[in-house]
Amino acid sequence: MNMASNKPLCLSGKGVTKIFGFGRTRTVAVDHVEFSFHEGEIVSIVGESGSGKTTLAKMLLGLISTTEGEIYFQGKLRDISSGKKKQEYWRNIQAIFQDPFSAYNTFHKIDAVLLDCIRMRGGGGLPREKKVELMTEACSFVNLKFAELTNKYPFELSGGQMQRLMIARIFLLKPKILIADEPTSMIDACSRATILDYLMKLRDETGMTLIFITHDIGLAYYVSDTVYIMEHGKIVESGTADNVILRPQQPYTKRLLNDVPKIYEEWDLSTV
Amino acid sequence: MADVMLEVRDLTTKYITRYKEDVYAVDHVSLKVEEGKTLGIAGESGCGKSTLALSLMGYYFPPLHYTSGEIIIDGQNITGMKPDDVRKSILGREIAYIPQAAMNALNPTRKIIDFIGDVVRAHDPTWTKKMVHDHARSLFETLGLPAEVLQKYPVELSGGMKQRTVIAVAVTLSPKVLIADEPSSALDVTSQKMVIKMLRDMMESGFIKAMIFITHELPLLYNVADEIMVMYAGQIVEQGSSKQLVFDPLHPYSKGLMGSIIVPESGLRDVKLTAIPGTPPNLKNPPDGCRFAERCKYVRPECKVTSVMLNPAGYGRGYRCVVPEPELRRFYEHGE
Numbered sequence: 222m223n224m225a226s227n228k229p230l231c232l233s234g235k236g237v238t239k240i241f242g243f244g245r246t247r248t249v250a251v252d253h254v255e256f257s258f259h260e261g262e263i264v265s266i267v268g269e270s271g272s273g274k275t276t277l278a279k280m281l282l283g284l285i286s287t288t289e290g291e292i293y294f295q296g297k298l299r300d301i302s303s304g305k306k307k308q309e310y311w312r313n314i315q316a317i318f319q320d321p322f323s324a325y326n327t328f329h330k331i332d333a334v335l336l337d338c339i340r341m342r343g344g345g346g347l348p349r350e351k352k353v354e355l356m357t358e359a360c361s362f363v364n365l366k367f368a369e370l371t372n373k374y375p376f377e378l379s380g381g382q383m384q385r386l387m388i389a390r391i392f393l394l395k396p397k398i399l400i401a402d403e404p405t406s407m408i409d410a411c412s413r414a415t416i417l418d419y420l421m422k423l424r425d426e427t428g429m430t431l432i433f434i435t436h437d438i439g440l441a442y443y444v445s446d447t448v449y450i451m452e453h454g455k456i457v458e459s460g461t462a463d464n465v466i467l468r469p470q471q472p473y474t475k476r477l478l479n480d481v482p483k484i485y486e487e488w489d490l491s492t493v
Numbered sequence: 494m495a496d497v498m499l500e501v502r503d504l505t506t507k508y509i510t511r512y513k514e515d516v517y518a519v520d521h522v523s524l525k526v527e528e529g530k531t532l533g534i535a536g537e538s539g540c541g542k543s544t545l546a547l548s549l550m551g552y553y554f555p556p557l558h559y560t561s562g563e564i565i566i567d568g569q570n571i572t573g574m575k576p577d578d579v580r581k582s583i584l585g586r587e588i589a590y591i592p593q594a595a596m597n598a599l600n601p602t603r604k605i606i607d608f609i610g611d612v613v614r615a616h617d618p619t620w621t622k623k624m625v626h627d628h629a630r631s632l633f634e635t636l637g638l639p640a641e642v643l644q645k646y647p648v649e650l651s652g653g654m655k656q657r658t659v660i661a662v663a664v665t666l667s668p669k670v671l672i673a674d675e676p677s678s679a680l681d682v683t684s685q686k687m688v689i690k691m692l693r694d695m696m697e698s699g700f701i702k703a704m705i706f707i708t709h710e711l712p713l714l715y716n717v718a719d720e721i722m723v724m725y726a727g728q729i730v731e732q733g734s735s736k737q738l739v740f741d742p743l744h745p746y747s748k749g750l751m752g753s754i755i756v757p758e759s760g761l762r763d764v765k766l767t768a769i770p771g772t773p774p775n776l777k778n779p780p781d782g783c784r785f786a787e788r789c790k791y792v793r794p795e796c797k798v799t800s801v802m803l804n805p806a807g808y809g810r811g812y813r814c815v816v817p818e819p820e821l822r823r824f825y826e827h828g829e
Contacts, residue, residue: 269682413755415770482710483712483756490690
């Protein structure tokens, strides 16, 4: 079933731990987590609020350090000790966050946002026409018209448009890994399908690894090949989407699934 | 037939912006809720769901203004009442409202019991401290909440408990109709279920007589509501029982909305999610004819001219589209 597991490893971790604070305020946010993500795989990390899924995502991105444990990128131990190496790493791993409204610099026009991506890919010296061509291509990938966007500021767009522009950015950057932290929780259900479609199309075209961080177990089931369930910083269950969601083994996963409102099965309210 | 608890006839309300433009966020809405029933309202953000909830209370403050229509709660017409009278005798007693993100509205420096005291005294200042305490304790017992919570500060409570407490404060005077605007969307699934169970129990024990439940989460709405109304650009575009709406939507917009449902059940992975392209119209100058025409797959020339009316009864099946039902069904069957 899981075809992606035959592919080479893209990102993996051993005993990854994050502890915030010390003494009385010591909080173990992520507790000895093991994972292995393969190239071109769609992975979901599912958990309730406070389960440590966003902390894990931040560690994967290298935005915060790990307290313990190692993260391997393409089989080699990840090295982000210097600023230069970090930049190198970020060329390979990118993220889309929950809130598209706060992801942009309000003072930068949309052209600047996209030009930045071209520069990051080493296209800073290209002639202007070539850059516009690239930007137009990226925008049309997510069904936006670049000609209408140029000279606009991010706040002039709707939430769905901003999130699509985020995907256009990723299209230009073509990273190896994309981490999508609740990419659809701030937008409407009917635009949600669009965003998911673009993300999956992006995966099909570029073969990137897509990591969804979400609390929406239905979404995780719909998009992913592999699902990881997190509880209190630990991964309690993982496996193919069909196995984890339709045949859960752990009591926590069972409870989670039991508590989600469904439409084909009876939603049992007596068990709370 | 059961008593009608809340009836709304042709209600229109508008926002007046800073530039003196009229924005009709609720446009000729009629609805009826019978005793013991829950009416669900669905729609994407900006379609007027929350404005409708605010308008139903009959208490308007700028920039929201009343234009026309009638609101009748349990036989009592509250349109045209003075705002102060509405506040004193209607809000809290007849109709109560849980706004969105209500759990963040609790004043962190006051205990839960004080919030209940406030509500009670706003309607009857003669209540003593002891009466408030006794009332609050019995209220919490009825609702199945622990009485210790009363002496706690909001920060000491979890998100789910805070939300349930807010609901308890809203229903302190056992109103007939409860309007719940996204009461569980900020919560985890387990807390969400507890909130829903509490609302369901309140309905079953007759503590509240009818409920209007607003959310954009369709699987949840399907489980909570007896009837569903789908709102688009300030208008109701389709109404019917929740089964009809979810499994057999007629209006192209509802069809698109229901096609975006994601639930963790087998078979979902083979379903192709539908997306509705485009954005809702600007309500400052809504288009003539059908407001969904711009985004509709099945648009025809007459759509942009004729304004279609929903069946005016306020309940039962109805949809707002020029295309007759058999033809719509044929479209959906052939996937075109």
